Amino acid sequence: xxxxxxxxxxxxxxxxxxxxxxxxxxxxxxxxxxxxxxxxxxxxxxxxxxxxxxxxxxxxxxxxxxxxxxxxxxxxxxxxxxxxxxxxxxxxxxxxxxxxxxxxxxxxxxxxxxxxxxxxxxxxxxxxxxxxxxxxxxxxxxxxxxxxxxxxxxxxxxxxxxxxxxxxxxxxxxxxxxxxxxxxxxxxxxxx
Amino acid sequence: xxxxxxxxxxxxxxxxxxxxxxxxxxxxxxxxxxxxxxxxxxxxxxxxxxxxxxxxxxxxxxxxxxxxxxxxxxxxxxxxxxxxxxxxxxxxxxxxxxxxxxxxxxxxxxxxxxxxxxxxxxxxxxxxxxxxxxxxxxxxxxxxxxxxxxxxxxxxxxxxxxxxxxxxxxxxxxxxxxxxxxxxxxxxxxxxxxxxxxxxxxxxxxxxxxxxxxxxxxxxxxxxxxxxxxxxxxxxxxxxxxxxxxxxxxxxxxxxxxxxxxxxxxxxxxxxxxxxxxxxxxxxxxxxxxxxxxxxxxxxxxxxxxxxxxxxxxxxxxxxxxxxxxxxxxxxxxxxxxxxxxxxxxxxxxxxxxxxxxxxxxxxxxxxxxxxxxxxxxxxxxxxxxxxxxxxxxxxxxxxxxxxxxxxxxxxxxxxxxxxxxxxxxxxxxxxxxxxxxxxxxxxxxxxxxxxxxxxxxxxxxxxxxxxxxxxxxxxxxxxxxxxxxxxxxxxxxxxxxxxxxxxxxxxxxxxxxxxxxxxxxxxxxxxxxxxxxxxxxxxxxxxxxxxxxxxxxxxxxxxxxxxxxxxxxxxxxxxxxxxxxxxxxxxxxxxxxxxxxxxxxxxxxxxxxxxxxxxxxxxxxxxxxxxxxxxxxxxxxxxxxxxxxxxxxxxxxxxxxxxxxxxxxxxxxxxxxxxxxxxxxxxxxxxxxxxxxxxxxxxxxxxxxxxxxxxxxxxxxxxxxxxxxxxxxxxx
Numbered sequence: 001x002x003x004x005x006x007x008x009x010x011x012x013x014x015x016x017x018x019x020x021x022x023x024x025x026x027x028x029x030x031x032x033x034x035x036x037x038x039x040x041x042x043x044x045x046x047x048x049x050x051x052x053x054x055x056x057x058x059x060x061x062x063x064x065x066x067x068x069x070x071x072x073x074x075x076x077x078x079x080x081x082x083x084x085x086x087x088x089x090x091x092x093x094x095x096x097x098x099x100x101x102x103x104x105x106x107x108x109x110x111x112x113x114x115x116x117x118x119x120x121x122x123x124x125x126x127x128x129x130x131x132x133x134x135x136x137x138x139x140x141x142x143x144x145x146x147x148x149x150x151x152x153x154x155x156x157x158x159x160x161x162x163x164x165x166x167x168x169x170x171x172x173x174x175x176x177x178x179x180x181x182x183x184x185x186x187x188x189x190x191x192x
Numbered sequence: 193x194x195x196x197x198x199x200x201x202x203x204x205x206x207x208x209x210x211x212x213x214x215x216x217x218x219x220x221x222x223x224x225x226x227x228x229x230x231x232x233x234x235x236x237x238x239x240x241x242x243x244x245x246x247x248x249x250x251x252x253x254x255x256x257x258x259x260x261x262x263x264x265x266x267x268x269x270x271x272x273x274x275x276x277x278x279x280x281x282x283x284x285x286x287x288x289x290x291x292x293x294x295x296x297x298x299x300x301x302x303x304x305x306x307x308x309x310x311x312x313x314x315x316x317x318x319x320x321x322x323x324x325x326x327x328x329x330x331x332x333x334x335x336x337x338x339x340x341x342x343x344x345x346x347x348x349x350x351x352x353x354x355x356x357x358x359x360x361x362x363x364x365x366x367x368x369x370x371x372x373x374x375x376x377x378x379x380x381x382x383x384x385x386x387x388x389x390x391x392x393x394x395x396x397x398x399x400x401x402x403x404x405x406x407x408x409x410x411x412x413x414x415x416x417x418x419x420x421x422x423x424x425x426x427x428x429x430x431x432x433x434x435x436x437x438x439x440x441x442x443x444x445x446x447x448x449x450x451x452x453x454x455x456x457x458x459x460x461x462x463x464x465x466x467x468x469x470x471x472x473x474x475x476x477x478x479x480x481x482x483x484x485x486x487x488x489x490x491x492x493x494x495x496x497x498x499x500x501x502x503x504x505x506x507x508x509x510x511x512x513x514x515x516x517x518x519x520x521x522x523x524x525x526x527x528x529x530x531x532x533x534x535x536x537x538x539x540x541x542x543x544x545x546x547x548x549x550x551x552x553x554x555x556x557x558x559x560x561x562x563x564x565x566x567x568x569x570x571x572x573x574x575x576x577x578x579x580x581x582x583x584x585x586x587x588x589x590x591x592x593x594x595x596x597x598x599x600x601x602x603x604x605x606x607x608x609x610x611x612x613x614x615x616x617x618x619x620x621x622x623x624x625x626x627x628x629x630x631x632x633x634x635x636x637x638x639x640x641x642x643x644x645x646x647x648x649x650x651x652x653x654x655x656x657x658x659x660x661x662x663x664x665x666x667x668x669x670x671x672x673x674x675x676x677x678x679x680x681x682x683x684x685x686x687x688x689x690x691x692x693x694x695x696x697x698x699x700x701x702x703x704x705x706x707x708x709x710x711x712x713x714x715x716x717x718x719x720x721x722x723x724x725x726x727x728x729x730x731x732x733x734x735x736x737x738x739x740x741x742x743x744x745x746x747x748x749x750x751x752x753x754x755x756x757x758x759x760x761x762x763x764x765x766x767x768x769x770x771x772x773x774x775x776x777x778x779x780x781x782x783x784x785x786x787x788x789x790x791x792x793x794x795x796x797x798x799x800x801x802x803x804x805x806x807x808x809x810x811x812x813x814x815x816x817x818x819x820x821x822x823x824x825x826x827x828x829x830x831x832x833x834x835x836x837x838x839x840x841x842x843x844x845x846x847x848x849x850x851x852x853x854x855x856x857x858x859x860x861x862x863x864x865x866x867x868x869x870x871x872x873x874x875x876x877x878x879x880x881x882x883x884x885x886x887x888x889x890x891x892x893x894x895x896x897x898x899x900x901x902x903x904x905x906x907x908x909x910x911x912x913x914x915x916x917x918x919x920x921x922x923x924x925x
Contacts, residue, residue: 018420020408021438022809023825027283030821031264038824048869056869058441141266144277144413145420 002132008152009088010126012140013163013188014062018147021046021060025139025148032127032138036117041065041124042139062147064139065090065111065124066177066185073103073112073121082121088153088186089128094120108178109185126150153186164188236260240692241268241744243677245345245669246281246288247812248366248388249273249412250679252745253282255670255692262286262670262692267413271745272681273389274413280810282413284821288668289696293818293889294651295665296697305640305659308886315700315708322662323712325645326357326618333615335359336581339605344623345674345689346666346702348573349719350649353706354620356717358579360597361616367599369629372912374531376594377541380776381549383766386527387563389681390415391753394422396558399519401430401512403454403544404533405526408438410807414681428519430512432457434804435833435876436869445512450503451802451874452534452793452916458525458543459790460498461513463490465550470517475552479763482775482787486546489787501790520551522558530806534793535905535914542776542788549772554756554763561753566684568748571728573675573703576717584614585911592911593782603906603913606630610638621648622702623666627655628814628880628897631904631913649702652818653887655897667691667699674701675725676733676740684749686733688726688740784909793917800919801838801875803852805898814880818888830895832862833876834922839866842922849925852877852896854918859896861925875922 042064081096097120115122127137140148151158176185244251252271269276298318303309335358375385395418431443434451499506553559585604587595609616648660752758768777780786849861882897905914
């Protein structure tokens with residue numbers, strides 16, 4: 001994989017108001033990485049408040065590997081196949097992965113699966129080769145609602161930095177998943 | 193899948209150890225134009241421009257080809273249809289290309305119809321067989337004996353072949369099974385049809401009203417992008433539907449309407465807007481016709497009345513009306529997409545048009561914009577004399593004077609074949625599936641029985657192909673170079689399609705196929721070579737081929753889509769009065785009611801449900817369900833939505849297998865989705881499942897086929913179909 005650029009820290013945000021659960025991200029990722037037929041590296045969940053409550057509402061929650069700063073998958077990996085790169089990406093070295101699967105239940109975000117075709121643990125890599133080639137991750141590139149924003153949080157001019165700043169300026173709700181676990185995720189959720 | 197999987201796996205394993213190689217291979221440098229620190233793409237990586245054919249919105253895309261194999265598809269950033277984005281279907285085009293379920297060689301039936309017994313044939317055999325049979329049929333029954341059902345980019349050669357053969361019975365089902373009623377209703381009101389790329393300016397809109405137009409799920413990338421932009425900018429979205437869809441999730445106001453009563457809701461709103469005088473007075477006074485008569489006509493349709501019929505509280509109706517008027521003219525009521533609902537849809541769409549007239553939103557930002565076309569001297573692909581014989585389905589006849597002869601009534605033609613009201617004995621099918629798209633499969637079966645020759649051009653063994661005599665396998669869009677096309681949205685543009693790879697199987701493009709058929713049938717007309725056509729077209733367009741090869745799209749007309757606002761142009765309408773017509777002169781001329789009224793629709797009997805159907809965001813019609821990547825998104829499950837209370841009464845629990853039942857006929861099992869957010873009177877089934885063809889190995893026999901249960905009505909004005917008066921019972925499987 002590309003050498004990590006220490007000056008960068010990659011992160012992604014979902015502007016959840018813009019997600020319509022069309023699943024384009026899921027299929028684009030599958031195409032980019034030849035993910036086995038029934039697996040996906042990214043998902044969208046639907047949350048529904050039923051009519052018995054005050055008002056019907058439905059929310060869409062995209063999720064994938066959170067590239068945690070304190071990643072449990074990295075801690076448990078006995079071969080150091082799962083590692084945190086200096087650019088913030090949690091990556092799996094397929095040559096080192098022995099398929100022990102410790103990492104899969106260790107992930108509180110259920111972001112990992114076992115790739116039966118390759119015999120290794122598998123998950124989102126933020127599309128490493130693409131991002132070092134100046135492109136956006138496949139899911140970001142394809143997202144028709146432009147719900148996904150990606151970039152280097154160390155660069156104030158990156159789209160992600162701008163999106164997070166804009167959210168702070170406008171007092172939008174910004175959160176990460178399971179903050180209580182102290183994993184320090186790098187996937188943000190933004191909602192007006 | 194096996195073949196494909198092995199090579200993919202090898203590819204990943206190979207590149208995992210040479211990371212840098214993968215890095216450079218992932219480059220879309222041609223797309224982004226950005227210079228990169230990484231080395232130039234390795235030899236063996238090429239890009240081809242195309243437009244997506246997974247649905248009919250024609251998103252511009254670039255295919256990345258690695259060592260002769262398509263690896264990835266991405267949107268063309270400049271294409272006004274999709275601005276660099278692709279939906280799930282578009283992304284799954286790669287799987288379709290290499291799908292082992294594809295039709296691989298021509299097939300000739302070798303057993304009873306429907307037995308699925310075919311023998312492989314060479315192209316020469318298949319072409320000779322079709323030519324011989326068609327010539328025999330023509331001799332025996334005359335040239336009008338042929339019918340054609342076609343939809344898709346490669347349909348033109350088949351249309352032209354029919355015209356050369358002398359038959360007028362050409363049907364493009366998108367008219368009668370989808371947008372016909374809407375376009376006729378709009379033409380009667382505003383003087384022009386809506387067109388396939390609905391010109392609603394969501395991105396600038398302050399208030400958007402959708403009646404069952406499920407933009408997030410019956411998804412067209414460009415339209416959905418605009419909608420999301422509008423939502424993100426804070427547009428007030430009013431969504432009306434008997435069920436709470438993913439589009440409803442984005443709405444500020446959702447109204448669960450009693451199915452089949454949409455026109456009552458709109459008439460109630462119209463009455464309120466006129467009574468309160470909150471309509472756009474300047475527009476109504478200066479640019480509309482028949483307002484006074486209309487005002488009198490709708491006087492009885494009070495909000496109170498509308499509330500009773502629709503089961504929507506009065507204050508909700510008033511709120512919607514006021515929100516729209518407050519936002520006017522930066523607002524719209526969506527004309528609808530598939531307006532084949534209750535068999536009186538032209539009048540419904542007239543009501544939608546009249547409500548838009550009250551909002552004065554013509555060709556301004558946030559309202560209805562003007563589609564910017566593109567004019568150039570297109571070369572003639574083929575020369576021939578067109579037949580002017582009468583159509584068998586009555587389109588354009590005295591009964592249906594507004595029915596367009598070039599599009600025809602797909603449902604009417606099937607009926608004519610089933611009843612043999614004309615000796616229609618030869619059927620050609622291109623990219624269509626009458627067993628799914630028609631309202632009544634019994635009629636289609638009868639039509640199939642009465643036909644002596646059925647020729648299907650397809651990429652998959654569809655249900656209809658399964659009953660064919662000859663199957664001509666078509667190359668997918670990624671394997672075809674085709675004549676350039678022009679498209680219009682907010683800009684007019686040209687799109688270029690160049691094959692990304694040679695055909696994976698023994699398939700042909702439709703131009704090539706039809707050229708051979710014409711030759712074998714003994715006609716002298718031939719299609720021009722496609723690259724020669726493109727050369728001439730580019731000359732006329734003033735763009736060079738290199739540019740198109742690199743960019744795939746050329747914006748040729750950038751006039752403003754908001755001429756009323758930008759050029760201060762007077763709104764103009766091609767109606768008899770030259771104005772937008774509340775009172776339609778043309779309708780009156782043809783003895784239709786000039787002003788729309790409320791018409792009651794039948795309701796389901798005790799214990800029955802109205803069957804509603806529609807699209808989900810990752811499937812198109814009945815053509816993508818067998819795609820493994822898309823199938824994995826819903827784990828092969830076909831949901832049937834049913835209201836909690838009704839389910840309880842039937843003992844149905846969420847996740848149970850249930851069947852749809854109608855007059856002794858039962859569907860395959862579907863998975864019950866027991867929810868509060870569908871009107872108790874209706875059930876909902878996603879369209880396009882329940883295939884019987886064993887050639888679709890992953891999806892055969894799963895879920896219900898809507899056309900087995902829908903109604904088969906004909907709109908008296910447009911001649912288009914009406915599907916939603918189909919009533920079913922539900923039982924546990």
